[in-house]
Amino acid sequence: MDVKNAFLHGELDQEIYMIQPMGFQSQDHPEYVCKMCKALYELKQAPRAWYGKIAEFLTQSGYSVTPADSSLFVKTNKGKLAIVLLYVDDLIITGDDEAEILRTKENLSVRFQMKELGQLKHFLGLEVDRTQEGIFLCQQKYAKDLIKRFGMLECKPISTPMESNAKMCAYEGKDLEDATMYRQLVGSLIYLTLTRPNISYAVGVMSRYMQNPKKPHLEAIRRILRYVKSTIDYGLLYKKGEDCKLVGFCDADYAGDHDTRRSTTGYVFKLGSGTISWCSKRQPTVSLSTTETEYRAAAMVAQESTWLIQLMNNLHQLVDYAVPMYCDNQSAIRLAENPVFHARTKHVEVHYHFIREKVLQEEIEMKQIKMDDQVADLFTKSLSTGKLEKFRQQLDIVQRIRADIEGEC
Incomplete structure (x- = not known):
């Protein structure tokens, strides 16, 4: 659904003044300014004012804002879910509670000027195809x-x-x-x-x-x-009927940046068959060994894993198991599993030992994987055609x- 003139619905929570618009200047008081009662387009406070308005409406309708994402609203009723995802003036409404979804759409149309766009096919440049096998983006x-x-x-x-x-x-x-x-x-x-x-x-x-x-x-x-x-014509295929277990892969390319000699972290998460989160990022500091590089990458993956677990729990898809995290460096795995802080790791910044806590709390399970099967390698270096196609297939990046x-x- 699309909201017409979304920003005009927002109410300002502070005093804002503007100069008199051209063609509407007061002849008696040309030096006066206008005190704004409502938000206008191009006003910096307009997006926040609109979000406050729509969030207040959805909250009063029984939805709750998820802690993992402030633009995601969830409502549960007897084990069924209704979900609203907000992006400025566009709303995606989904879930398995059809009666609640219909009621939400009706209430939105009464409260705001809405445009019904039907089943999701295009959203912010993304194209959505539904097949018997699953959803293709x-x-x-x-x-x-x-x-x-x-x-x-x-x-x-x-x-x-x-x-x-x-x-x-x-x-x-x-x-x-x-x-x-x-x-x-x-x-x-x-x-x-x-x-x-x-x-x-x-x-x-x-x-x-x-x-x-x-x-x-x-x-x-x-x-x-x-x-x-x-x-x-390639994109991501999310197959239905797959076991929806969260799995992560992490890798790092040691000193891959020739200018700074910093390493590159790469990770990817899959939920069932579909790829849902990935990253390729240069590390903020220089590492002194491949083990340190891989350990830093694992710490970054642990942070993303924590957020994904929270998001899944907010959507009432409980993650009550240790998320498997595949790494091809045995030393990094041993370092994460060892509760003793060794002198050799003193130079590693404290926040990178976040992964160690998560492993000890059994939220994450570090597992060994062969280098040839490490799909996160795709996010750390340029690959040959054969390897690229192999990893592309593993991530379910297929032709439309x-x-x-x-x-x-």
């Missing part, structure tokens, strides 16, 4: 528009977003005459990673050079676009046509 139209916008329609497709074991440097190559296009490209590709985890690492690396991009960086970002063209065909069979 992609950004095919967004990707096409992106390629067209930056004049890459006639480019030659390529099988990987970045050369295998490519090493980018901040100061090699000529400066770009205008860095605007490069920054726009990176920003657009970051949004594309919402349904394309396979380009997260490449886009993350190129985002490091937005302040002063060079010609090699522009060529590398264009290569990502060529890869996007070759996989333009294939998903549709399988659903019809």
Whole structure:
């Protein structure tokens, strides 16, 4: 559902004044200002005022704000759920309590001017397909528009977003005459990673050079676009009927950044067959060993796992088991499981020992995995075509046509 003139419903909780609009100035008092009674568009306080209004309405209707996400509202009734997800003036309403969902839609239409958009098919550039096999998410139209916008329609497709074991440097190559296009490209590709985890690492690396991009960086970002063209109809498939258990994978590339010698953390979480959370991020400090690098990555995964467990519990999908966390470094696993603080780990910052507490509390279970099967490797380095395709398949990143065909069979 979409709210018409959402910001005009918001009520201000502080005094705000504005100059008299052009064409409406008072002849008697041209120096006067207007005291605002309600929010207007382009007012900084308008989004907060609107959120306060809609949150108050949903709370009075029996919904509760989830601690894990302030834009998620949940209502339970005899074991059934009604869920409202709010994004500014767009609302997604779902759940298995059909009577409550219908009542909520009616109440919203009475209280606000609403537009019924029907079953969810498009949302903020995301395309949602329902098949017999499950739900398929992609950004095919967004990707096409992106390629067209930056004049890459006639480019030659390529099988990987970045050369295998490519090493980018901040100061090699000529400066770009205008860095605007490069920054726009990176920003657009970051949004594309919402349904394309396979380009997260490449886009993350190129985002490091937005302040002063060079010609090699522009060529590398264009290569990502060529890869996007070759996989333009790919997206995430969430199969139904799968055992909805939360599983995590974490990995790190030791000293992978040539400029700072910092390592890159990569992790991914799956719920059943579907990929629900992933990250590729350069670590804030330099590590002194591969064990320290992997341990820092595991700590970051523990934080994300804690939030996901809270979110699942808020949705009344209790996580009453130790979440398996697969890591390919035995030393990091032993370090996380050992309750004794060794002298060798004194230099590791205190907050990175968060993972140790979670393991000892049996909220997380660290498990060994072979390097060749470590799917989080996709988020820490550029891979060969064979490995990329293997991990892409494990994450259920599939073609749209294939998903549709399988659903019809």
